[in-house]
Amino acid sequence: MSKLKVQWADQHEFHALLRRSEVEDKPVLLDLHSPECSGCVNHDRNIYSDPDIARDVMEYTFPVRVVTTDPDRASTDIINNHIYIWSPTIQLLAPDQTRHHEWNGAPRRTRLSVGYQTVFHDTPGHLTPDAFKAQFLVARGKAALRNKKYGKAIGLFDEAITRHPDDRVTVEEVSRWRKVAQDGGVIESTWDHQHQVTTSPLAAAVERFAQTVATLPDNVLMQDWIGKPGTGDWQWYSDCLREVVLQAYQELCNFAVTAERERARHGPRFNDTHRLLGQHRFAYREFQSLFIGVPDALLDQTPLRSERSIRENLAHMVMAEWWAYRPQILHALDRGRKGLPPQVVPATDTVAQHGEPPGSHESLHELLALYERLHLRNTQDFSGITDNELGIRSAWWELGPVELRFRLERYIWHPRDHAVSIDKILDASGHRHTANHRFAARLFSGLETAEAALIGTDGFLAGRVDSLMTTINERADEAARLLSQVTDIKPGIG
Known part of the structure; x- marks a missing residue:
């Protein structure tokens, strides 16, 4: 039996998949990839090759890979819209292209618009298979929360904590968003006359x-x-x-x-x-x-x-x-x-x-x-x-x-x-x-x-x-x- 692999759509299928995403309530996983980026190459070698990750990516998302090396017009439009000067290479997207989640620790890529491309920077990142799995659960939970599926969001957040209790980023994210889901989407205001930010x-x-x-x-x-x-x-x-x-x-x-x-x-x-x-x-x-x-x-x-x-x-x-x-x-x-x-x-x-x-x-x-x-x-x-x-x-x-x-x-x-x-x-x-x-x-x-x-x-x-x-x-x-x-x-x- 052949090993399950992530079947990546490309930049030309991106907008069609966003439309399907809205109909089928299934987010798009955007991977901004370059064969010259060591962290991106590591993702294929150590992360997307993980059968559990490949299965979940295919089951719960529409995966799209956009290559950032020598991009065509369609790729450049996506890259410039999803790299905010310098952003992680993996994002979970809503149908309107807004981000449910950006993977902390993923390689960061420089935007390609005029000027920034002259000093194109990559950072390799430090994402591991376990960290990817933890954040994938959080990302799906945030997508459910945004769609007002509070019970589903709580379940995904709890699963993230149960499976990855030592992942600091996951614990911090879940502690915030689980409370919001538990409160039926109500988000407490934190900067007011009782909470100050200035120091002098x-x-x-x-x-x-x-x-x-x-x-x-x-x-x-x-x-x-x-x-x-x-x-x-x-x-x-x-x-x-x-x-x-x-x-x-x-x-x-x-x-x-x-x-x-x-x-x-x-x-x-x-x-x-x-x-x-x-x-x-x-x-x-x-x-x-x-x-x-x-x-x-x-x-x-x-x-x-x-x-x-x-x-x-x-x-x-x-x-x-x-x-x-x-x-x-x-x-x-x-x-x-x-x-x-x-x-x-x-x-x-x-x-x-x-x-x-x-x-x-x-x-x-x-x-x-x-x-x-x-x-x-x-x-x-x-x-x-x-x-x-x-x-x-x-x-x-x-x-x-x-x-x-x-x-x-x-x-x-x-x-x-x-x-x-x-x-x-x-x-x-x-x-x-x-x-x-x-x-x-x-x-x-x-x-x-x-x-x-x-x-x-x-x-x-x-x-x-x-x-x-x-x-x-x-x-x-x-x-x-x-x-x-x-x-x-x-x-x-x-």
Whole structure:
């Protein structure tokens, strides 16, 4: 009796199988393969040759293999739609081509569109037959969950844990998605006035105030304020929530004016790098403010056909800033300081140093908290670049090296670019920010103004920062008391 093999369809059968997938309720397994990729070759030798894997792949999916070496037009369209800059080679797809699951540990492939193909990167991955089997059960469970087959999803998740209790990725994914299935598809929101992602005391105070304001209904916006009036001339503008938010915003902006003046007088001196990083902080906090009031239930929704989810955008943001921009900038800086020519950092080096980028199960709070930590670390490590060093050349996917100044300018644009994508997804999902959400977002704008004035300093104006933090925390306390008086909403629901 011949050994069962995976019978792969090709790129020309892909769309027909997606149509069958919708009719037969059977997902498509997409394998992006290259004979030049050691990890891909290993899959054929050690994973797809496993009779249990081959049987399950054929029974539960429509398997499609697209070869990424010298692709034709049909292959390139699929590759560019399913490799988000740099993505795993194995994905389980819904009929609309959105992803139920990407295999953690599978080789990662670089997108083929103009530019990226000039520095085509492969990482071999570390997927084993057992890891594939574990994630296959999770992937099928997520597909069942998405189709509201909660009992089937729980059964698949339980089977994954029973068979693979020592697989960390599987355990983490199952612990999240099994609870959702058990709750009938209800996903708990994780970033609100009770859960914070910022780390510095001033940012934490602003976030707490903003999240509490966002939780309040719009009908309290103009009600008499229950807290104390502002100091000085602000006493005339403390009569309602709207005015108090304006006051806190302006106090953050006034602090920035003071900080810039004191830096000009006493140092540390502002340089162009600090200004560029300040612009990035603006873009980052504005991006972060988009998520005020956004429930976790929207993370994986795909209201725009063939476009990526909020989760995928967020995971990409983290990957781009930490696994891409950071190593290329620091590598170019190190080589430039040593008088060496520019050189690209291989993707394999990045994975070896930092591990895999985020997976597909983190909560909104976890993703934003990770982004916060990595963003602040990047700002700190980039702030030592001098004005002269901004002229150092950096090699990456462009056809020639560019200056670090340009690299940082592109770094600034990146969160602004994806903010548009997130906003578009939220709009298509029917999510509307309330007036209070919008006022809360202005507090993040004030925060970014204050923070930008301190980039490149350590402990500068610490006393004034503490005083400002105390004032905003007092406002957050007052807003929390107002929230406790409101009985027609539930705290934490955006």
